[in-house]
Amino acid sequence: MTQEIKILLREDEMPRQWYNIQADLAKPLPPPVDPAGNPIGPEALAPVFPMNLIEQEVSQERWIDIPDEILQVLAQWRPSPLHRARRLEKALGTPAKIYYKNEGVSPAGSHKPNTAIAQAYYNREFGIKRLTTETGAGQWGSALAMSCQLMGIECKVFMVRISFEQKPFRQMMMRTWGADCVASPSSETETGRRILAETPDTPGSLGIAISEAIEQAVTADDTRYSLGSVLNHVLMHQTVIGLETKKQFEQIGEYPDVLIGCAGGGSNFAGLTFPFLADKFNGKELRVVAVEPASCPTLTRAPYVYDSGDVAMMTPLLPMHSLGHGFIPPPIHAGGLRYHGIAPLVSHLLQEELIEATAIHQLECYQAAVLFAHTEGFIPAPETSHAIAQTIREAKQAQEEGKERIICLNWSGHGLMDLSGYEAYFNGQLADYSLPEEQLLRSLVSLEGLPRPQ
Amino acid sequence: MTQEIKILLREDEMPRQWYNIQADLAKPLPPPVDPAGNPIGPEALAPVFPMNLIEQEVSQERWIDIPDEILQVLAQWRPSPLHRARRLEKALGTPAKIYYKNEGVSPAGSHKPNTAIAQAYYNREFGIKRLTTETGAGQWGSALAMSCQLMGIECKVFMVRISFEQKPFRQMMMRTWGADCVASPSSETETGRRILAETPDTPGSLGIAISEAIEQAVTADDTRYSLGSVLNHVLMHQTVIGLETKKQFEQIGEYPDVLIGCAGGGSNFAGLTFPFLADKFNGKELRVVAVEPASCPTLTRAPYVYDSGDVAMMTPLLPMHSLGHGFIPPPIHAGGLRYHGIAPLVSHLLQEELIEATAIHQLECYQAAVLFAHTEGFIPAPETSHAIAQTIREAKQAQEEGKERIICLNWSGHGLMDLSGYEAYFNGQLADYSLPEEQLLRSLVSLEGLPRPQ
Numbered sequence: 083m084t085q086e087i088k089i090l091l092r093e094d095e096m097p098r099q100w101y102n103i104q105a106d107l108a109k110p111l112p113p114p115v116d117p118a119g120n121p122i123g124p125e126a127l128a129p130v131f132p133m134n135l136i137e138q139e140v141s142q143e144r145w146i147d148i149p150d151e152i153l154q155v156l157a158q159w160r161p162s163p164l165h166r167a168r169r170l171e172k173a174l175g176t177p178a179k180i181y182y183k184n185e186g187v188s189p190a191g192s193h194k195p196n197t198a199i200a201q202a203y204y205n206r207e208f209g210i211k212r213l214t215t216e217t218g219a220g221q222w223g224s225a226l227a228m229s230c231q232l233m234g235i236e237c238k239v240f241m242v243r244i245s246f247e248q249k250p251f252r253q254m255m256m257r258t259w260g261a262d263c264v265a266s267p268s269s270e271t272e273t274g275r276r277i278l279a280e281t282p283d284t285p286g287s288l289g290i291a292i293s294e295a296i297e298q299a300v301t302a303d304d305t306r307y308s309l310g311s312v313l314n315h316v317l318m319h320q321t322v323i324g325l326e327t328k329k330q331f332e333q334i335g336e337y338p339d340v341l342i343g344c345a346g347g348g349s350n351f352a353g354l355t356f357p358f359l360a361d362k363f364n365g366k367e368l369r370v371v372a373v374e375p376a377s378c379p380t381l382t383r384a385p386y387v388y389d390s391g392d393v394a395m396m397t398p399l400l401p402m403h404s405l406g407h408g409f410i411p412p413p414i415h416a417g418g419l420r421y422h423g424i425a426p427l428v429s430h431l432l433q434e435e436l437i438e439a440t441a442i443h444q445l446e447c448y449q450a451a452v453l454f455a456h457t458e459g460f461i462p463a464p465e466t467s468h469a470i471a472q473t474i475r476e477a478k479q480a481q482e483e484g485k486e487r488i489i490c491l492n493w494s495g496h497g498l499m500d501l502s503g504y505e506a507y508f509n510g511q512l513a514d515y516s517l518p519e520e521q522l523l524r525s526l527v528s529l530e531g532l533p534r535p536q
Numbered sequence: 537m538t539q540e541i542k543i544l545l546r547e548d549e550m551p552r553q554w555y556n557i558q559a560d561l562a563k564p565l566p567p568p569v570d571p572a573g574n575p576i577g578p579e580a581l582a583p584v585f586p587m588n589l590i591e592q593e594v595s596q597e598r599w600i601d602i603p604d605e606i607l608q609v610l611a612q613w614r615p616s617p618l619h620r621a622r623r624l625e626k627a628l629g630t631p632a633k634i635y636y637k638n639e640g641v642s643p644a645g646s647h648k649p650n651t652a653i654a655q656a657y658y659n660r661e662f663g664i665k666r667l668t669t670e671t672g673a674g675q676w677g678s679a680l681a682m683s684c685q686l687m688g689i690e691c692k693v694f695m696v697r698i699s700f701e702q703k704p705f706r707q708m709m710m711r712t713w714g715a716d717c718v719a720s721p722s723s724e725t726e727t728g729r730r731i732l733a734e735t736p737d738t739p740g741s742l743g744i745a746i747s748e749a750i751e752q753a754v755t756a757d758d759t760r761y762s763l764g765s766v767l768n769h770v771l772m773h774q775t776v777i778g779l780e781t782k783k784q785f786e787q788i789g790e791y792p793d794v795l796i797g798c799a800g801g802g803s804n805f806a807g808l809t810f811p812f813l814a815d816k817f818n819g820k821e822l823r824v825v826a827v828e829p830a831s832c833p834t835l836t837r838a839p840y841v842y843d844s845g846d847v848a849m850m851t852p853l854l855p856m857h858s859l860g861h862g863f864i865p866p867p868i869h870a871g872g873l874r875y876h877g878i879a880p881l882v883s884h885l886l887q888e889e890l891i892e893a894t895a896i897h898q899l900e901c902y903q904a905a906v907l908f909a910h911t912e913g914f915i916p917a918p919e920t921s922h923a924i925a926q927t928i929r930e931a932k933q934a935q936e937e938g939k940e941r942i943i944c945l946n947w948s949g950h951g952l953m954d955l956s957g958y959e960a961y962f963n964g965q966l967a968d969y970s971l972p973e974e975q976l977l978r979s980l981v982s983l984e985g986l987p988r989p990q
Contacts, residue, residue, distance in 0.1 A: 086547055087611040093540055157541040158619065158913055165612065169686075187641060189913035191952065231910050232623075251705065254955035257962060258909055455712055456685050459612055459643035498645065498952050501708035508711060 085168060089181075089330040091161035097325035098148055100318045103356045103427060105144035106363050111314075111430050112535040114398035115388055119533035122398045129300045130307045130397075132208035135201065138315035146318065148200075155199050155232055159188045160322065164330040165493075169457040176477035177486045181338070182493040183327050183354060186460060190255075192495030193350045194225030194310055197319035201308045202226070202233035211304040212236040216266065216291030218346070219245055219417030219465065220252030221495055222310030227261030240266035240274075240294045243286035245417040248502055255499065266291035273297055273394045287410045288347075288421045293394035300396075311347025312391060312400070312425045320353025323492060328357055331490075338368065338490040340476055344468035345372035345381060345439070346418045348425030354492035356427075359436060370437040371476075372428065373468040375447075377515035378411040380404065380424045381432055381439035383522065388533045389423055401535035402429040405517075406525035412515040414444050415503030416464035422525075440472060443514040447471045448507040451497065463495040464503050539622060543635075543784040545615035551779035552602055554772045557810045557881060559598035560817050565768070565884050566989040568852035569842055573987035576852045583754045584761045584851075586662035589655065592769035600772065602654075609653050609686055613642045614776065618784040619947075623911040625931070632934035634927060635792070636947040637781050637808060640914060644709075646949030647804045648679030648764055651773035655762045656680070656687035665758040666690040670720065670745030672800070673699055673871030673919065674706030675949055676764030681715030691715035694722060694748045697740035699871040702956055709953065720745035727751055727848045741864045742801075742875045747848035754850075765801025766845060766854070766879045774807025777946060782811055785944075792822065792944040794930055798922035799826035799835060799893070800872045802879030808946035810881075813890060824891040825930075826882065827922040829901075831969035832865040834858065834878045835886055835893035837976060842987045843877055855989035856883040859971075860979035866969040868898050869957030870918035876979075894926060897968040901925045902961040905951065917949040918957050 104111060113121040124136045131139070138146060167180040185193035205213055213230055216239070217223025223239040230237035239261055246253065246265040256263040266286050267274035273293040277284060284290075292309070299307035309316060331337055341358055343351030355370045362368045372381055380403045389404035391397035402423045405411075409422035431437045444464075451467035453474070454460070462470055469491040480487040497504070506512050558565060567575040578590045585593070592600060621634040639647035659667055667684055670693070671677030677693040684691035693715055700707065700719040710717040720740050721728035727747040731738060738744075746763070753761035763770060785791055795812055797805030809824045816822045826835055834857045843858035845851035856877045859865075863876035885891045898918075905921035907928070908914070916924060923945040934941040951958070960966050 085608065087608070088547060090544060090546065092544065093542060154539065154541070155913075189909075189915065195913075228909075228913055232913060251952075251955045254959045255915070255952070258906065258915055258955065258958045260910065452712065455643075455682075456714065459609075459649075459682055459686060461643065461709070461712055498705075498709070501705045501712065504712045505708045 087166055087168065089164040089333055091326055091329055093157050095329060096153060096157060096161055097322050098153065099145040100148060101321040101325060101357050101360065102141055102144055102146055102318050103359060104314060105142050106360055109434060111426055112401040114400055115533055116398065117532065126398065130296060132205050132210055132306055134204045134208055135315050138318065139313055149203065152200050152203050156196065161326045162187050164327055167458055170454060173453060173457045174474065174477050176481045177484065178477040178480035179486065179488045180473060180477060181490040183323055183490065184493050185323060186493060186496035190221065190225040190228050191498065192221040192225065192463065193320060193323060193353060194222050195229055196322055196353065197310065197316045197349065198225040198229035199232065200319045202229040202235060205306055206233050206235050210235065210306045212238065213306060213308045214238045214295040214298045215308045215310065216240045216288055216295045218242050218288050218420055220249050220499065221418055221463070223263060224252060224255045224259065226308055226310065227256040227259040230261065231259045237261035238298065239263040240268060240291040242266055242288060242291050242417060243284065244413045249499060252499055266294050268294060271297045285413050287393065289393035289407055292392035293396055296392065296396045311349035312423065314427055317349050317352035317356065317425055317427055320349050321356050323353035324355060324357035327354060327490065336488055338488045340369045340371060340487065340489045342371045342373060342469045342472050342489065343492040344419060344465045344494060345374050345424060345428065346421050346465060348428035350492050350494040352425060352428060362436060371472055372437055372439045373472040374439065374441050375414055375416055375419050375468060376441040376443045377414050377517055378420055379441040379517055382441045383517065385526065386429060386433055386535060387529050388535055389529060391423060399532060400426050402426045403432070404529065405522065406528040408528045409525040414515060415500065416444065416468065418465040419468065442468055442471045444512060445514050448504065448512065450474050461497045462493065463497040464500050466494045541620055541622065543618040543787055545780060545783055547611050549783060550607060550611060550615055551776050552607065553599040554602060555775040555779060555811045555814065556595055556598055556600055556772050557813065558768060559596050560814055563888060565880055566855040568854050569987055571853065571986065580852065584750060586659050586664055586760055588658045588662055589769050592772065593767060603657065606654050606657050610650065615780045616641050618781055621912055624908060627907060627911045628928065628931050630931035630935045631939065632931040632941040632943050634931060635944040637777055637944065638947050639777060640947060640950035644675065644679040644682050645952065646675040646679065646917065647774060647777060647807060648676050649683055650776055650807065651764065651770045651803065652679040652683035653686065654773045656683040656689060659760055660687050660689050664689065664760045666692065667760060667762045668692045668749040668752045669762045669764065670694045670742055670749045672696050672742050672874055673954065674703050675872055675917065677717060678706060678709045678713065680762055680764065681710040681713040684715065685713045692752065693717040694720035694745040696720055696742060696745050696871060697738065698867045703953060706953055720748050722748060725751045739867050741847065743847035743861055746846035747850055750846060750850045765803040766877065768881055771803050771806035771810065771879055771881055774803045775810050777807035778809060778811035781808060781944065790942055792942045794823045794825060794941065794943045796825045796827060796923045796926050796943065797946040798873060798919045798948060799828050799878060799882065800875050800919060802882035804946050804948040806879060806882060816890060825926055826891055826893045827926040828893065828895050829868055829870055829873050829922060830895040830897045831868050831971055832874055833895040833971055836895045837971065839980065840883055840887055840989060841983050842989055843983055845877060853986060854880050856880045857886065858983065859976065860982040862982045863979040868969055869954065869960065870898065870922065872919040873922065896922055896925045898966060899968050902958065902966065904928050915951045916947065917951040918954050920948045
């Protein structure tokens with residue numbers, strides 16, 4: 083054997099603290115507000131989240147200890163390997179070195195359990211018996227289903243209807259882990275019934291599913307809501323990815339020039355990049371690129387505003403790039419990237435020009451995913467394919483410039499539960515959806531009258 | 537963090553040679569024969585397999601070097617982790633220590649690529665442009681599809697019809713890796729057309745699919761056939777599993793008391809156990825248990841005979857436990873265990889009383905699989921669930937006896953592509969198929985007049 087492929091860490095090298103990027107922001111994150119623009123305090127979130135997670139949400143501490151019980155569960159698959167994509171490099175003929183952090187090794191097949199385990203744990207510690215949530219592609223829903231089972235509480239999942247129909251095996255996966263999963267909009271909530279009455283054929287959206295899950299949470303004492311992305315504490319739980327990756331690069335004496343992550347709600351992007359951004363704050367040269375679908379171009383085309391996280395405006399207003407809380411993205415296969423907003427922390431970093439963003443069409447993404455599967459073997463999730471497409475762009479540019487470059491992407495999950503998207507791609511049934519300007523403008527009307535972040 | 541969960545090896549600790557158990561057999565394996573009972577030489581296999589693999593099939597060398605190119609590809613996911621199933625142990629309240637070797641980490645999700653990569657490599661080296669094969673559950677077909685793509689040759693898969701229909705995503709997986717997959721019996725071969733004419737509603741069987749794949753291989757110069765189990769060289773390629781596991785136990789200063797593997801064709805069972813049996817030959821105390829489905833009880837109820845590997849009798853006669861080459865097993869969900877025979881080497885070891893065998897009903901297996909998913913997180917393949925069910929039996933016995941015991945099972949693959957079986961289980965749609973005595977006797981009629989191994 084000639085060349086090292088994977089950089090591994092031992093279990094005892096797992097990070098024992100999460101990194102909270104809020105501690106290092108030069109300009110602090112604007113607070114959540116109510117529709118009148120008044121900051122919302124932690125207590126207002128108490129019907130939705132347990133107080134121990136709310137404390138993490140607003141914490142300004144740089145490092146927060148990871149409880150032993152969480153570490154012990156994460157250790158069933160973590161630390162995840164950092165792979166050198168030598169065969170992909172060779173196929174591209176690039177002088178760039180390409181690394182991917184393989185979050186597909188978790189039982190749920192994605193990075194999502196990193197926060198699902200933590201959230202299930204903190205809710206159980208707070209005395210909560212049942213979590214509700216939404217899921218798009220199903221990666222988040224299955225991660226929470228597994229985590230609730232492992233932590234001994236119940237789980238209810240509202241799954242965006244288009245994904246529910248495209249991915250029956252995702253429902254079976256959640257059921258296997260003991261969760262109850264229904265298509266959203268559902269007839270189980272006020273919000274769901276209203277939307278079904280108005281638009282019976284709606285494909286659903288993450289915004290609608292969130293409304294339904296929150297509605298069920300706030301109407302029962304022993305129930306809380308769990309969100310798989312967007313919020314500060316969720317992004318923080320994902321920093322184990324980047325903290326491990328930093329150690330792995332240290333081990334081989336390298337440091338990346340470019341970090342790449344797909345961005346829907348922003349959690350897998352944040353998980354890889356935030357611990358490296360800590361170095362950038364200290365002057366390290368580093369490019370950090372978020373990749374989103376051209377059909378749902380939050381970072382690249384949406385304004386930076388205060389908007390609600392859900393369609394029924396049950397959440398506080400968050401400072402973020404948003405296409406408008408009523409926005410219903412086209413039914414692309416990367417269901418995890420079909421969200422009208424994006425994490426306030428990611429939005430803030432873009433505003434501060436600490437990160438870049440780009441939008442890519444799904445055909446280029448599937449082409450990249452197939453090349454990846456044909457060279458590296460692993461079949462990527464449709465979401466992950468966005469990061470791969472951008473990686474290939476960067477690698478080709480390195481080739482044109484004749485420069486070596488170290489690229490690292492967050493391989494957020496495998497695509498074994500998402501093969502119908504590949505089938506549609508091979509059958510020529512996929513289109514390159516771009517968001518029409520008029521639809522964007524129509525959607526942004528819902529933002530009128532809302533306050534603006536300073 | 538308090539307790540170690542996974543025992544990992546570094547890439548440079550990967551085995552660089554396969555272990556060939558034939559070198560250590562006290563009584564040699566009887567040779568393949570023709571229907572008259574005359575031994576068949578290597579040259580007779582040349583239309584079916586490339587000569588470099590035939591040499592491995594008949595080799596008596598104890599160690600055979602693994603080429604660098606194969607190691608380099610295997611290193612994309614190997615060495616695989618050995619997990620301590622602490623949460624399962626706790627749920628069972630057993631004093632036993634349970635370890636599982638996680639072969640689900642491969643891109644195809646099972647142990648099958650260990651030999652698929654090797655076979656694609658040796659065929660390509662021999663100048664072959666295209667491989668044909670059969671697949672039951674689809675684990676083998678997808679492994680070969682991936683391996684042919686990685687090694688740059690074509691792949692054609694005949695998939696047992698019942699699995700083809702139950703598992704549409706398996707076809708998409710093979711297509712994603714560039715293979716051509718059809719339901720068997722198909723209209724593309726003489727054998728397939730004959731069987732379709734006789735029994736249009738047949739669920740198919742591995743025996744039929746093998747006939748079809750061999751027929752296409754022997755009728756084209758640049759095409760050969762690839763078998764995912766049963767043969768000596770296939771089992772040998774899998775010994776990387778057991779060789780790694782031995783190193784992993786050395787690392788923690790332990791040695792298993794019981795090894796457990798599910799057994800269909802026998803390759804994953806052999807992969808874990810053969811390197812340990814080498815110690816048993818030298819007097820080490822060790823129990824080795826093969827677990828098969830009660831609906832297809834080859835080792836536990838079938839006679840030790842000479843029989844063909846396929847329904848059309850295109851293969852030489854192999855010395856093995858066989859239910860008869862015309863046997864069509866009930867449509868249980870563990871498609872990979874639906875085979876009328878079992879590897880000659882495994883059959884031989886049972887004859888020599890070096891291993892034990894047991895048969896378990898599928899309901900007990902699914903119950904075990906769900907308990908595993910609820911404790912360890914990972915969802916097992918239906919085949920793997922047989923090994924888990926036996927592990928739980930052993931762990932409970934340890935509890936009754938109040939004795940510590942070290943159990944190690946081969947966790948042959950994940951069940952993410954096999955969730956319809958779980959769904960049927962939860963819906964109460966699964967039955968406990970047992971093979972009726974009269975059906976067994978009827979099937980064994982096909983063995984009349986065939987020679988018997990000495």
